[in-house]
Amino acid sequence: MAVLSLKDINFSYGKTPVLKGVSYDFEEGKTYCIMGKSGAGKTTLLSVLSGLASATSGSILYNGKDIRNIDTYKYRSKYIGVIFQSYNLITKFTALENVVLSMDIASCKGSAKDKKKKALELLKSVGLNEEEANRRVLKLSGGQQQRVAIARALSYDAQVILADEPTGNLDEDTQNEIMDIFRNLAKNGKCVILVSHSKSVEAMCDESFTLKKLSTK
Numbered sequence: 001m002a003v004l005s006l007k008d009i010n011f012s013y014g015k016t017p018v019l020k021g022v023s024y025d026f027e028e029g030k031t032y033c034i035m036g037k038s039g040a041g042k043t044t045l046l047s048v049l050s051g052l053a054s055a056t057s058g059s060i061l062y063n064g065k066d067i068r069n070i071d072t073y074k075y076r077s078k079y080i081g082v083i084f085q086s087y088n089l090i091t092k093f094t095a096l097e098n099v100v101l102s103m104d105i106a107s108c109k110g111s112a113k114d115k116k117k118k119a120l121e122l123l124k125s126v127g128l129n130e131e132e133a134n135r136r137v138l139k140l141s142g143g144q145q146q147r148v149a150i151a152r153a154l155s156y157d158a159q160v161i162l163a164d165e166p167t168g169n170l171d172e173d174t175q176n177e178i179m180d181i182f183r184n185l186a187k188n189g190k191c192v193i194l195v196s197h198s199k200s201v202e203a204m205c206d207e208s209f210t211l212k213k214l215s216t217k
Ligand SMILES: Nc1ncnc2c1ncn2[C@@H]1O[C@H](COP(=O)(O)OP(=O)(O)O)[C@@H](O)[C@H]1O
Pocket: 013, 018, 036, 037, 038, 039, 040, 041, 042, 043, 044, 045
């Protein structure tokens, strides 16, 4: 069964339609690439998928259950891990503190010491050592900040990972390393949904679909 299902989703900002009749099934163990030109509605679709915005009509099913019938806070803090285009990290905090904070928000169990240990392991798994984990985000490079954002999205073991242009600002080698992380997550059973306009990112995903700009339809 699909972990996330879009059923005939329409979305408008006021009177301006952005998404029209979008239906798609996302399964565990796969990476998906949502393609489309700038302004096609990719970020909007991720907002709808993540429960940040409500579709104007249509429904989203999470493991068969309409997300309208799931507590939004729970859905967003536990079931879905989101990596925003701008990372949305707390830049004054260290990488480690950012990851631990999201565990706290998701009410993850365990002592502060356990959470710190898990956060360090996660950061290590995305390529950050202990010194980098204890550095303020402000003093990390773009690629390193992207890794912190990924570790944060993984911190509460969400089944679905959403990422908006996760490699948009990165050089090719770093892009490939980050894509390897996403592909490994899918191999370990996560459902990974990426937004990108890069053909090379698309080629590294299992499935892709393209959103068309409505004005040109
Ligand atoms: N908060 C908003 N209010 C009104 N219009 C918006 C808002 N956010 C995005 N839009 C418009 O919706 C369309 C889709 O935007 P977006 O989802 O950001 O596209 P993409 O991520 O594919 O570039 C664009 O025309 C954009 O200008």
